[in-house]
Amino acid sequence: MQHFIPNASEQTKSLPYFSYFLIAIFAVYAFFIALSVKNKKLSEKLKYSSLFYAVLFLILAVLNLIIAKFALLPVLYFPSFDKILGVIVKEHLFLLKCVGYSARLLAYGFFGGAILGFITGVSIGFSKTMSYWLSPVIHLVGPMPSTAWIPILLVIFPTVVSTSAVLIGIAVWFPVALMTASGIANISQTYFDAGKILGAGRFKSILFIGIPAAAPHIFLGVFNGTCMSFITLVVAELIGAKYGIGWYINWQKDMLAYANVYAGLIIIAVCFYLLVTGLFKLRDRVLTWQKGTVKW
Amino acid sequence: MVKIEHLSKTFIQNGIEVKVFGNINLEVKKGEFVSLIGASGCGKSTLLRLIAGLIQPDSGTMLANGEPITAPSPTRGFAFQEHALFPWLNIYSNIAFGLKMLGTFKNNKSLVNEWIERVGLKGFEKSFSHQLSGGMCQRAALARSFIVRPDLLLLDEPLGALDAFTRMNMQDEILRIQEQEKTTMIMVTHDVDEAVYMSDRVVVMSPRPGRIRKIINIELPRPRSRISGLFTERRNKLLDILHFGGEEKEEEYKI
Numbered sequence: 209m210q211h212f213i214p215n216a217s218e219q220t221k222s223l224p225y226f227s228y229f230l231i232a233i234f235a236v237y238a239f240f241i242a243l244s245v246k247n248k249k250l251s252e253k254l255k256y257s258s259l260f261y262a263v264l265f266l267i268l269a270v271l272n273l274i275i276a277k278f279a280l281l282p283v284l285y286f287p288s289f290d291k292i293l294g295v296i297v298k299e300h301l302f303l304l305k306c307v308g309y310s311a312r313l314l315a316y317g318f319f320g321g322a323i324l325g326f327i328t329g330v331s332i333g334f335s336k337t338m339s340y341w342l343s344p345v346i347h348l349v350g351p352m353p354s355t356a357w358i359p360i361l362l363v364i365f366p367t368v369v370s371t372s373a374v375l376i377g378i379a380v381w382f383p384v385a386l387m388t389a390s391g392i393a394n395i396s397q398t399y400f401d402a403g404k405i406l407g408a409g410r411f412k413s414i415l416f417i418g419i420p421a422a423a424p425h426i427f428l429g430v431f432n433g434t435c436m437s438f439i440t441l442v443v444a445e446l447i448g449a450k451y452g453i454g455w456y457i458n459w460q461k462d463m464l465a466y467a468n469v470y471a472g473l474i475i476i477a478v479c480f481y482l483l484v485t486g487l488f489k490l491r492d493r494v495l496t497w498q499k500g501t502v503k504w
Numbered sequence: 505m506v507k508i509e510h511l512s513k514t515f516i517q518n519g520i521e522v523k524v525f526g527n528i529n530l531e532v533k534k535g536e537f538v539s540l541i542g543a544s545g546c547g548k549s550t551l552l553r554l555i556a557g558l559i560q561p562d563s564g565t566m567l568a569n570g571e572p573i574t575a576p577s578p579t580r581g582f583a584f585q586e587h588a589l590f591p592w593l594n595i596y597s598n599i600a601f602g603l604k605m606l607g608t609f610k611n612n613k614s615l616v617n618e619w620i621e622r623v624g625l626k627g628f629e630k631s632f633s634h635q636l637s638g639g640m641c642q643r644a645a646l647a648r649s650f651i652v653r654p655d656l657l658l659l660d661e662p663l664g665a666l667d668a669f670t671r672m673n674m675q676d677e678i679l680r681i682q683e684q685e686k687t688t689m690i691m692v693t694h695d696v697d698e699a700v701y702m703s704d705r706v707v708v709m710s711p712r713p714g715r716i717r718k719i720i721n722i723e724l725p726r727p728r729s730r731i732s733g734l735f736t737e738r739r740n741k742l743l744d745i746l747h748f749g750g751e752e753k754e755e756e757y758k759i
């Protein structure tokens with residue numbers, strides 16, 4: 209269909225990337241079907257997901273008809289799939305640079321925030337003094353959206369990068385600290401007693417009982433933190449970044465280059481999906497001992 | 505082995521002082537099996553936790569091997585009612601936990617396998633506690649306690665959560681290990697049969713404030729039979745003392 213109905217004249221000319229995309233997908237799918245002849249599990253999986261993919265591509269085809277073939281929607285805001293994919297192909301170096309830049313920011317903020325949050329949570333969980341001083345801070349500062357700090361952070365920190373990283377850090381810090389502390393508070397005293405009996409001192413109790421027992425909660429905190437960090441990342445890049453995928457989308461929107469905006473959105477979705485999937489994979493490895501857990 | 509004199513303990517509950525017991529005296533000889541029996545809330549668990557060193561008394565002295573008890577020690581093991589295996593460790597690591605804490609694991613790896621075999625859990629090393637039955641978990645917990653070679657083992661209703669059949673098997677298992685290891689045992693139980701079957705002495709406690717009402721010597725030869733006349737006689741005598749016997753039971757109902 210993509211091939212035989214010509215694009216409406218309103219849509220500017222572009223190479224038929226959507227055709228290439230469809231062919232590529234078809235090739236991959238055919239490859240898996242070939243594999244599944246021998247592999248029963250894969251075959252089951254394919255059968256299970258086939259309806260989803262069929263409907264997905266049907267919707268894409270209908271959208272393609274509406275947008276590209278008949279131009280029923282304003283062309284400016286709804287560019288053809290060809291154009292969107294074309295942006296990804298043509299600007300892939302620049303986009304990669306933006307992704308790299310965002311990834312760096314995310315990594316600084318996320319790891320900084322997660323590590324600090326973990327330390328805060330463990331301190332609150334195990335030290336009465338720390339709990340006395342830090343709990344009010346967490347309860348007061350934690351629920352504030354970290355973006356509210358932007359005006360102050362911009363003054364305190366010298367560069368946009370550090371401001372953005374700190375912003376993301378704050379967003380991650382709170383859920384991780386809160387969940388770590390509550391995870392530790394929820395551990396049955398019996399486990400600590402059993403540890404003491406078997407010769408675990410205070411430090412070993414924290415390391416070998418407190419932290420592993422609270423690990424499911426800590427992962428929940430990290431997961432919430434990850435979601436917060438995504439939100440904050442996109443916002444943070446609006447405050448004067450020079451590169452970055454969030455910045456790219458906003459910039460292209462201002463240029464009314466909507467094909468580029470969609471391309472950026474697709475890339476964000478794919479990246480975040482991969483990150484969250486990786487996180488869940490990591491959790492499944494660390495928390496094999498847990499009975500029922502949320503599957504991703 | 506264990507000597508307790510004038511022990512008293514008070515808890516603060518919602519701002520109110522709750523006196524668990526005011527004056528407990530008890531001596532347990534080396535290698536002895538002593539059961540603690542008594543109504544709920546009379547302070548049996550509290551007494552065990554005091555002996556373990558998990559909590560501190562208000563006054564009185566507690567000696568283990570002549571040394572005052574001030575803190576928990578691997579020489580005084582503890583078996584909890586709900587096995588208390590660490591759910592995040594597999595059976596192997598649970599049993600090895602004590603050795604790891606003492607830093608002697610590297611030189612004693614064969615000991616872990618030995619204990620896994622002794623409690624019949626070979627093949628389940630990699631399993632987690634939620635994948636095993638209650639009896640298997642309690643066996644693993646026993647191995648975890650015994651592997652550090654305590655000279656005293658405190659058991660707080662260790663078999664309370666098991667079905668009758670598993671329970672009887674576990675009683676024999678505990679007695680078998682105790683005979684081999686010569687461990688002194690103090691066990692809380694609610695089961696009169698269990699107390700008579702396993703103990704050299706049964707300590708009967710009564711509540712509010714907790715005190716020791718009576719100490720009964722069970723002078724039955726081992727191994728004991730659960731169905732012999734002597735066993736039943738001892739059991740009935742103990743039930744009598746616990747006010748569950750014929751007439752007094754009637755009396756209880758009248759109140």
Ligand SMILES: Nc1ncnc2c1ncn2[C@@H]1O[C@H](COP(=O)(O)OP(=O)(O)OP(=O)(O)O)[C@@H](O)[C@H]1O
Nearest residue numbers: 515516517522524543544545546547548549550551
């Ligand atoms: N940590 C604590 N804080 C406050 N009160 C406590 C604490 N532990 C026990 N108590 C109180 O001490 C009393 C004795 O408790 P304990 O657990 O020793 O009884 P028990 O004889 O083991 O009872 P059960 O047979 O039900 O296990 C109870 O009244 C209980 O409420």
Ligand SMILES: [Mg+2]
Nearest residue numbers: 548549550660
């Ligand atoms: Mg108790």
